[in-house]
Amino acid sequence: MTTLLQINASINNDTGQSSQLANQFVAAFRTRQPHAKVVVRDVAAADPVPHLTAERFGAFITKAEERNAAQHAVVAYSDTLIREIEKADVIVIGLPMYNFGVPSQLKAYFDHIARAGITFAYTEKGPVGRLTGKKVYVFAARGGLYSGTPMDTQSSYVRDFLAFLGMTDVQFVYAEGLAISPQSKEAGLAKAAAEIARLAA
Secondary structure (H helix, E strand, C coil), rough: CCEEEECCCCHHHHHHHHHHHHHHHHHHHHCCCCCCCCCCEEECCCCCCCCCHHHHHHHHHCCCCCCCCCCCCHHHHHHHHHHHHHHHHEEEEEEECCEEEECCCHHHHHHCCCCECCCCCEEEEEECCCCCCEEEEEEEEEECCCCCCCHHHHHHHHHHHHCCCCCCCCEEEECCCCCCCCHHHHHHHHHHHHHHHHHHH
């Protein structure tokens, strides 16, 4: 059975444009594969991922037998996030742009799933990601027009991070110009909807 993991990163929950685009795709995916398992992880609104601190990072690098109760809880939370993405065959990310970057909660999520020896390994030939064989769809919503410009550091960061963990089959769908004017918003969403329909066909 195919498992899809939907990661929503909008602070506006399901009302965020990126979440709505991701929901559109997942609805179409369910139609194609009605027996697929869908897991939703809201990292920003419903269940925000804690930001990385020295204490949380310390829990990751402390030997299991030496961790205190608080450290065990931190690692258990990270392990839960990692198990979700390990089991997923398809990953869908709803990605808003905040001040030219990714939401800090999504960065926190990335910080909790990037663990040496578990989701990647350092080798003599460099780091090797262990989360391989997955298809990733990223639905990016932006107020302005950034795709293909030097200001779109968001796309390269997300693509590079996913590749670092072994996920190299990544498809971006953009809805841009959403804050420029009502006409621009309509055009941006229509373009994204058409791409979603094409991917679902």
